[in-house]
Amino acid sequence: MISRRTVAGYLAGSVALAGVVLAIGWWQVDGPGAAPAAPLRPLPLSEMSFSMQDQNGAEVSPGGLIGKPSLVFFGYTFCPDVCPTTLSDISTWLTELDAGAEQLNAVFITVDPARDTVAAIAQYIGYFHPALQGWTGSKAETDHAVADFRASYTLGEGPDYAVDHTSGVFLFQADGRFAGVIDLHEDRAQAVAKVERLLQP
């Protein structure tokens, strides 16, 4: 027969154990040990509903990209470091593609439409790979685009404002499904491999 004391001991032990397990769980999930929340996935291109103007002033929308794999990057032309670097990277990938750059869509979307007019964006992307498109729109259209991609941006202050923005390159399959991101500091060979994978049937 188990004494009352033993039962009480087991009970106290169980409660203490449960407490420790809960504490560990909290630490890992919500506490300081928590992994940073993964960014949300962009919508498929087919479910995005914004429209903008391209570098020629033509009306464009994400649905129009379906049919070829796509690379999409947010930035602004007054960006001195990240944007020219990423656009150069994309230009290099396009040049290095075995299948040829015309097998892909590569789109630069500005998060600074106040300064990046159609003319400004056309001039800017002219310095990079000729297959690059540059899209701009109203503030509302820009916010809509950023929301559909689950991206974000914050305009700085003052006359020389900078813009914080999502800097990865979004990848989409030919059918418009999201296929991943190439980060700013990703190795060049790895980036090209990711782009090549998009082109595989």
Add this chain to the structure above:
Amino acid sequence: MKRHFFALFLAIAASFPSLALADQPGITVEQPWSRASIGDSRPGAAYLVVQNTGTEIRVLTGVETDMAMMPQIHRTTTDANGVSQMAPAGEIEILAGESLTLAPGGLHIMLMRLNQPLVEGESYALTLVFKNGHNVDISVPILGVAARGPEN
């Protein structure tokens, strides 16, 4: 691991012919380059490697150049959500025997309020300002708008 990368980096850096070399007591600057600007309304950027070959810590406090009214050293950082932002880097310490790399996507010299466009093929004078008053003058070659590094 880190040390290996550093050694590899030094080996690679040493294998490049230096575009400009400034030799002030204990400071060597290698591979400076700048991107051409589109007009003069957008900020420019410059990159380089500063080596402290001396025996004392050196503190880089800023840069000066006639090309821009507000030249500053900025740092680009990217958070867990993939959002990149730039902020003034403040004073940067370079330990004796160490080097400081300003490269795309990280530390860079930001040339705000250009006085004139940065024209590909030209070069301009830039001064690295150190806390101990021993500043270093260099010449920065201007590469294309789409340049990715000192070699292209």
